[in-house]
Amino acid sequence: MHVPHATTRDADLAPVVRRMEALGPLTSDLKRRLIEFGPRSERVTPGAVLYYEREPQMRPRFILTGWAARQRILADGRRQIFSLLLPGDGVGVSLRPGAAAETTVVALTPMVVMDAGVLPGQGAQDACFDYGDAMQTAARLDESRLLDQILRLGRQTAYERTAHLILEVHERLDFIGRAQAGQFEWPISQDTLADILGLSAVHTNRTLQRLRQERLVALRAGRIQILDMARLSAIAEYRPAGSATADPYPCRR
Amino acid sequence: MHVPHATTRDADLAPVVRRMEALGPLTSDLKRRLIEFGPRSERVTPGAVLYYEREPQMRPRFILTGWAARQRILADGRRQIFSLLLPGDGVGVSLRPGAAAETTVVALTPMVVMDAGVLPGQGAQDACFDYGDAMQTAARLDESRLLDQILRLGRQTAYERTAHLILEVHERLDFIGRAQAGQFEWPISQDTLADILGLSAVHTNRTLQRLRQERLVALRAGRIQILDMARLSAIAEYRPAGSATADPYPCRR
């Protein structure tokens, strides 16, 4: 499941560093960790669990490659995905360490993740280090996306919801330089997409067909292309997380 | 709209202090503020806006009395409430100060709120003070409730959803000593409830009727009584935010 010591080629630090530096100044502590741990990445296969909910110890990691999902499953099997975790995102990286995970994190695709936290000989508590303003901003974006998810599920139609999610993923991938002219990787099955959007798989399929038919997106071979950004944004009533900038009021401690 | 200097009798600090102390140790800074600002509370009338989304400056406050809601409204008038704010909760009290509010906060009932933040002559940045572990825990509970809300909206039926929300409110009010034997205040209209649950007002009405008819709850005159906690919990698949305890791994800075 976890294969240690992926090749250095896999350990592409670009998304993490790029994302973090764009979000705000990094502390030297985090920089040091990135350099020190960057090469020590591990592979994770699809379906593997990175964290179980209620598991107290959270080894902080960063995603170098691949997608994951935070989810919970009801007794009768209904699954809800709370949010997607994309390259450059932290997993189990909390400003409130020791927070029981609350959610299970599952790999949706093959991944390469970087262990960013516990130096040899350190305990769980020590995983709490100062991440700097970049991490503050990242946490804020996280919460903002949870709010978007609530709005989608509570008050948007399947059509609007799907458009909205596509735009969110585009914005996030574009931010780390992984989208070109509205085109980007889209490695998730319609089954998984349904569990994000709170829909059935069948209806998800039909909704995607409608988006294609109306020439809003093109979708094939694990990639998606946004064909009409303006119209898509209008349908979804999408507001970019413009707050993706550095913290205007950094917290002095 | 905002009437300063409510009588001292209104400025009932019990919920705030009780809640915070139960959540974890308070810093002397926060304690001082509670004592200093406690008597200086203000009234807010239903429908009044405590914060507009995107408004940069967030005056931190605590709710002494009354309920509020974090919400957003779509262009065509659809409204979604993200979460309820109850007595003892902070409003605009962020561990990540300067965070654009992201959401509008509206009073649902008459309220008494306590200004907890900016001392005369201080700027917005200074509203960032050390709230202590209690606030860390409170923030964690907040996020946990957002996740619950996503699960409700995404994968639960109207019936399950409603049961789940009632249990959440009960747990929160019970925690601050405002529930007696499963009975507690329930001051929100079915219209408002619909906007929390992502339902129409009519269907919300019918769902409540079903809960009453099946002897799960009794509802009248602005109060609700849970009649069968075990069955209600089973229906909602409710898991108490047991994490309502102090942080097991406090963050040392």
Place this chain on the structure above:
DNA sequence: CGGCATGTTGATGCTGATCAAGTTCTGTGG
């Protein structure tokens, strides 16, 4: 006592779920 918010009820229809059967794609081993 009148007016407005809130709650209730019935009728109808649409959105999206479910069931069931294909079809296409992908990766794997022969």
Place this chain on the structure above:
DNA sequence: CCACAGAACTTGATCAGCATCAACATGCCG
């Protein structure tokens, strides 16, 4: 390179949950 099996996707038919519309009842407050 082909054959195959499983996953992913597609399609049609039917059904249920919830929305919508419209009217009416009730409660609350000035």
